[in-house]
Amino acid sequence: MSRASIAPSLGHWDAFYKSGAGTLEPSSFAKFCATAVFPKFHVGFENLKILDLGCGNGRDSEFFAEMGYEVMGIDRSAVAIDGARRNSSGTGPEYTRLDAEDLITSPLGFDVLYMRWFIHSITPMTQDKILDWAVECLPDGGLIAIEARSTSDRRMGQGQSLGENAFVDGHYRRFIRPHDLMYAISDRGFHLEHWAEGCKLAPLYGTGMDRDKFDEDPSLIRCVASLTKRTAGQLAKPDQVKRPPIVRKR
Numbered sequence: 404m405s406r407a408s409i410a411p412s413l414g415h416w417d418a419f420y421k422s423g424a425g426t427l428e429p430s431s432f433a434k435f436c437a438t439a440v441f442p443k444f445h446v447g448f449e450n451l452k453i454l455d456l457g458c459g460n461g462r463d464s465e466f467f468a469e470m471g472y473e474v475m476g477i478d479r480s481a482v483a484i485d486g487a488r489r490n491s492s493g494t495g496p497e498y499t500r501l502d503a504e505d506l507i508t509s510p511l512g513f514d515v516l517y518m519r520w521f522i523h524s525i526t527p528m529t530q531d532k533i534l535d536w537a538v539e540c541l542p543d544g545g546l547i548a549i550e551a552r553s554t555s556d557r558r559m560g561q562g563q564s565l566g567e568n569a570f571v572d573g574h575y576r577r578f579i580r581p582h583d584l585m586y587a588i589s590d591r592g593f594h595l596e597h598w599a600e601g602c603k604l605a606p607l608y609g610t611g612m613d614r615d616k617f618d619e620d621p622s623l624i625r626c627v628a629s630l631t632k633r634t635a636g637q638l639a640k641p642d643q644v645k646r647p648p649i650v651r652k653r
């Protein structure tokens with residue numbers, strides 16, 4: 404899939420953040436990570452360094468920085484990054500405008516690659532590139548934290564089809580098949596630490612950029628996985644991939 408096919412989404416995110424529609428409240432996933440996940444893995448790291456990929460207006464970057472973590476937020480939307488810098492309380496996230504396609508070396512030497520509602524915004528090729536890059540750049544025991552729309556989401560199938568599970572409906576969304584994600588990370592040497600699927604994880608209520616009211620309870624995947632460098636690059640056979648207990652929310 405070409406970059407051009409998802410190009411209109413850049414305009415979408417610029418317009419979205421320009422309208423001020425995005426909330427500055429930290430997400431429930433950020434709160435979950437900061438309270439239930441990061442402290443558990445903090446051991447062994449001097450101060451957890453978090454890369455927030457597709458950080459948008461910086462809502463979660465700011466929260467992590469306030470919690471004392473060292474944070475870099477990256478987004479390809481200049482409007483989002485300008486807004487994040489403007490909204491920043493000065494607690495210290497560093498914001499950079501960058502397309503994740505152009506990530507080459509680690510900008511920070513980070514311990515956590517945090518991607519909330521990001522991987523469903525990118526093509527499968529970009530996702531592969533980022534996960535390969537994470538294996539190179541994360542330390543042994545480093546984490547990836549992902550929240551994304553799943554194929555069970557009710558928006559799946561709406562709009563113009565762009566190939567398997569990808570649609571443009573105002574902007575590009577690629578709905579993530581749980582098993583595909585599980586294999587994509589397990590094959591690279593990540594060990595699943597937490598996995599949850601379903602609704603009630605991040606209900607959305609508010610006013611959109613067209614002043615429209617929205618009320619939506621998306622079906623999501625939440626995944627936290629740690630990297631074991633020893634096994635990175637060795638392909639696990641599907642029957643060796645142990646499915647973790649799934650937390651279903653209804």
Ligand SMILES: C[S@@+](CC[C@H](N)C(=O)[O-])C[C@H]1O[C@@H](n2cnc3c(N)ncnc32)[C@H](O)[C@@H]1O
Nearest residue numbers: 416457458459478479480501502503519520524
């Ligand atoms: C659904 S928003 C999520 C924003 C934020 N993480 C949150 O949870 O509120 C997706 C973000 O990913 C950004 N994005 C999409 N593709 C990107 C890419 N290839 N490189 C960097 N950022 C990208 C968009 O500009 C947008 O800000």
